[in-house]
Amino acid sequence: MKLLTVSVLVCSMMALAGAAALQEAEKEHEAVAKIQEEEHHVDNRSTYCPDGWTKYNIRCFLFVPEALSWAQAEKNxxxxxxxxxxxxxxEEYNQIKSMIEEKTHEYPETWIGGSDSQEDGVWLWSDGTPFIFSYWCSGEPTTQQCLQMNYGGDKCWDDTYCATTLPSVCAKKI
Structure with a gap:
């Protein structure tokens, strides 16, 4: 009888854990769907970016060549x-890489808005959107806390020290 009770408890715990994981996956899927819907939504606002900015979907991007720390780049x-x-x-990552290459004729390591400075291993975007897509280099991320792109031969993502000074990419909605 005890074995049956333990078996039922273990099965129940496994079912609850599976349900929780499924709910989390559904939340992530809904967040991605919402972002994609926003990117394709057309409204009456201006569809132009300020001079020097590059339009992609519903956002404007700007490459900032000045080498700044991650915090200084975000403040800028x-x-x-x-x-x-x-x-x-x-596709969006490739567009950003192309924009940088067009401006610099190379692929410099560049800040983007990811950070896990609030909690190690919990990556967040500075604009508050869900951190679902990633393009980490092999063996990354490690223990540093700020996200650079165009790292290494694969031009992938690397976490590095936030005080490092790099160019950056800003983005804002149209």
Missing amino acids: CLSMGAHLASVHGT
Whole structure:
């Protein structure tokens, strides 16, 4: 009888854990769907970006060549009504890389808006959007707390020290 009770408890715990994981996956799917819906939604607002900014879907992106720390780069973006760029898919990442290459004729390591400075291993975008897509280099992330793109030969993502000075990419909604 005790074995049956223990078995029932274990099965119940496994079912609850599975249900929780399913709910979390559904929440992530809904968040991605909402971002994609917003990107394709057309309204009466201006569809133009300020001079020097590059339009992609519903956002404008700006490459800032000045080498700043991650916090200084975010503060600079905020001063323009933007944040360091969040990235929500491979196509968008490739567009940002292309924009940087067009401006610099190379692929410099560059700040984007990801950080796990609030809690190690919990990556967040500075603009508050869900951190679902990632393009980490092999073996990354490690123990540093700020996200750079265009790292290494694969031009992937690396976490590095936030005090490092790099160029950056800002993004804001149209």
